[in-house]
Amino acid sequence: MTDINTLLADVEKLFSDDEVVTEAKLAKVNLPSGKALGLVTLDNGHDHTRPNTFGPKSLVELNKAYDAALADDSIDAIAVTGKPFILAAGADLTALQAGGPDGIRTIAELGHAVFRKLGDGDGTTKKPSFGFINGLALGGGLEVALHADYRTIQDSVPAVGLPEVMLGLVPGWGGGYLLPNLIGPAKAAKVFIENPLNNGKVLKGAEAFELGIADAKFGGADYLEQSLLWADKVLAGDVTVERESIDRGEGWDEAAKNAGFFAWAKTGDASPAAKKAVELLTLAKTAGRDEGFAAEDDALVAMSETPQLLASLYSFDLVQKRAKRPAGAPDKALAQKVTKVGIIGAGLMASQFALLFVQRLKVPVVMVDLDQERADKGVAYVHAELDKKLAKGRASQDATNRLKALVTSSVDYEESFSDADFIIEAVFEEMGVKKTVFANAEKVAPETAVFATNTSSLSITEMAADLKNPERVVGFHFFNPVAVMPLLEIIKGEKTSDAALATAFSVSKSLKKTSILVKDSPSFIVNRLLGRFMGEVSKIADEGTPVDVVESAFAGVAPMGPFALIGLVGPAIAYHNNETLAKAFPDRFYLSENLHKVVEAKKSSFFGADGRTVDPEVEALLTTGDVAKTAEEARQQSLEALADEVRRMLDEGVAQAAEDIDLAMITGAGFQFWNGGITQLLDREGISEKVTGKKFH
Numbered sequence: 001m002t003d004i005n006t007l008l009a010d011v012e013k014l015f016s017d018d019e020v021v022t023e024a025k026l027a028k029v030n031l032p033s034g035k036a037l038g039l040v041t042l043d044n045g046h047d048h049t050r051p052n053t054f055g056p057k058s059l060v061e062l063n064k065a066y067d068a069a070l071a072d073d074s075i076d077a078i079a080v081t082g083k084p085f086i087l088a089a090g091a092d093l094t095a096l097q098a099g100g101p102d103g104i105r106t107i108a109e110l111g112h113a114v115f116r117k118l119g120d121g122d123g124t125t126k127k128p129s130f131g132f133i134n135g136l137a138l139g140g141g142l143e144v145a146l147h148a149d150y151r152t153i154q155d156s157v158p159a160v161g162l163p164e165v166m167l168g169l170v171p172g173w174g175g176g177y178l179l180p181n182l183i184g185p186a187k188a189a190k191v192f193i194e195n196p197l198n199n200g201k202v203l204k205g206a207e208a209f210e211l212g213i214a215d216a217k218f219g220g221a222d223y224l225e226q227s228l229l230w231a232d233k234v235l236a237g238d239v240t241v242e243r244e245s246i247d248r249g250e251g252w253d254e255a256a257k258n259a260g261f262f263a264w265a266k267t268g269d270a271s272p273a274a275k276k277a278v279e280l281l282t283l284a285k286t287a288g289r290d291e292g293f294a295a296e297d298d299a300l301v302a303m304s305e306t307p308q309l310l311a312s313l314y315s316f317d318l319v320q321k322r323a324k325r326p327a328g329a330p331d332k333a334l335a336q337k338v339t340k341v342g343i344i345g346a347g348l349m350a351s352q353f354a355l356l357f358v359q360r361l362k363v364p365v366v367m368v369d370l371d372q373e374r375a376d377k378g379v380a381y382v383h384a385e386l387d388k389k390l391a392k393g394r395a396s397q398d399a400t401n402r403l404k405a406l407v408t409s410s411v412d413y414e415e416s417f418s419d420a421d422f423i424i425e426a427v428f429e430e431m432g433v434k435k436t437v438f439a440n441a442e443k444v445a446p447e448t449a450v451f452a453t454n455t456s457s458l459s460i461t462e463m464a465a466d467l468k469n470p471e472r473v474v475g476f477h478f479f480n481p482v483a484v485m486p487l488l489e490i491i492k493g494e495k496t497s498d499a500a501l502a503t504a505f506s507v508s509k510s511l512k513k514t515s516i517l518v519k520d521s522p523s524f525i526v527n528r529l530l531g532r533f534m535g536e537v538s539k540i541a542d543e544g545t546p547v548d549v550v551e552s553a554f555a556g557v558a559p560m561g562p563f564a565l566i567g568l569v570g571p572a573i574a575y576h577n578n579e580t581l582a583k584a585f586p587d588r589f590y591l592s593e594n595l596h597k598v599v600e601a602k603k604s605s606f607f608g609a610d611g612r613t614v615d616p617e618v619e620a621l622l623t624t625g626d627v628a629k630t631a632e633e634a635r636q637q638s639l640e641a642l643a644d645e646v647r648r649m650l651d652e653g654v655a656q657a658a659e660d661i662d663l664a665m666i667t668g669a670g671f672q673f674w675n676g677g678i679t680q681l682l683d684r685e686g687i688s689e690k691v692t693g694k695k696f697h
Helices: 004-014 056-071 093-120 140-146 175-183 185-197 205-211 223-236 250-267 272-283 289-304 307-320 348-361 372-391 397-406 413-417 431-442 460-464 498-510 526-542 547-552 562-569 571-584 593-600 616-621 631-652 658-669 679-684 687-692
Strands: 023-030 036-043 077-082 086-088 129-133 136-138 150-154 216-218 341-344 365-368 407-410 422-425 450-453 473-478 487-492 514-519
Touching (some): 004 056, 004 093, 036 056, 077 086, 077 140, 086 140, 129 140, 140 175, 150 205, 175 289, 185 205, 205 216, 250 272, 272 289, 307 658, 341 431, 348 365, 348 397, 348 498, 365 413, 413 431, 473 498, 487 658, 562 571, 631 658, 658 679
Parallel strands (some): 036 077, 086 136, 150 216, 341 422
16 A cells, blocks of 8 residues: 555645535543543534535545644544534545546545554554544545444434445445444445445434444433543443454355345446445455455545446436526525415325424424314324434424424314415325315415425326416425435426425425426326336236346346336326326327236235235236247336437426436436436437437436
């Protein structure tokens, strides 16, 4: 590995004025035992909405802090922690992108050289070390703590993990080597292979502790104080940290093999990063620290030369930047203030709305349904969810009581909506029903109230046509589960006013959703593309290709197979969406009679309990032809259909640009970062040009 002084000299070439530098502030803390601890606090000078990251200058600052702590004879031990709510969110990806392969190797090696000083010292001096995980710790943010001898974690930390594989990278500053040697290969594989490939899943603080990532967990506002006292006891020998022994024999080999199978099943062998992560996991069994870290350096450089990394950086830019400035959104100054929310309906979706609105907007929310029992059931759901948060220590009793008091139920439209500013319907997906509830609401609601519909496929323009004020109606399409899925499609009807549209975007921002402006068209963006996709694969299966063959064709394209997706959304909903699309575009949207049979039989999935084998009762329902395609042929045909539909949607102005289609598919349907959503994949494989005559980018 390159000498650190050489790296420090080389890294100056990579400095950018655009880097938001994370300072490493060293303070000497006197402990009760009389020992002194050098506490390094990472802080980029911004609040929690701008997490700490590690670019070249930030690494230099951390190196200075570690050197100062190691050189100070009055300091007995060293610890690293972060600003309030944030340890760090990993590498500065902008700096990573700008450096090129040579720059990436320099940053990779420098990160290793600096981070390992916490655990290994500087070659002359070694001091006991601690990582205090006080907040979000992702990628390098977790790795900076993994280099310590001991770790504590705050139980309420919302996100801990190594998500690099999701981004077309690998854990590059020690995670691929240190984590399996700390908690074992199976648990480590969950953190840096399985979770990233499951739509970037992360751990909560308590979960990270249970896995063994931290040696102690504390809660409350005095987390740091408790961590310091615990560290003092460790230094004094009053606390002995015991960790589970790791099977370095066949158990490790089995875990690595299983990780490889998982990566292959999820990516169809199309993700270089996933394969490389499995290699690092396998190597960590026998490698020394220098060899393990060098392998990570080589892996990062190799990943930097893959098209998947460029696609990932494109996706990351969409989620981090474009999502914050929705294309085509009207002037935010036109938005009306929302002081009360009305919800028509009190079923599961409506109840999820109520929970989200009351937690984010903290205004009165009233749920109205056909009878009081149904309405009360919706409120009970919200109360139960708030109580769960309270029980987990994520809310105070006073705050919980205040939110509960804001949620009410009724059967009286006038009583509920006469002073509501924002009224959203969550009733049956049938045009007549939606028109009726809006007509009833308009009789009593203020003329300025915005009417939002959560329809997943119906025309906003038609829904508003019979109202006195059709300009107030806007599409406000959530994805399920409401609290988890980031996307919110905001649909402009032909008469939707800029004020209503601006209010919808303002509310969405308050709900912390990713908003995309969509033209009023059948099924909008995500459901239209998924409808074309599922229609195409249903046609292939109906013609004679076995369901399991079709299902296997899309690893590495979609987050799950098409028939698993039908099971997730529900066969009835999938069929209804395709009915809408087949009616609008009968020439290219296929409506499967077999899917209709599954719906009529009230089956919730094509598969049995194992989630992989077709349910024999479902199989008995299916009538198929004798034209069987290979998995590759099924994949190609379906991707060609998607390319055709994307081009049509762009030509029709359904989305502002290809970037919005990708942002929608990433945040609304879980399409992978490392594919670049859908259009980058279609471009990369030559399908865009073959089908439409030109690339999307």
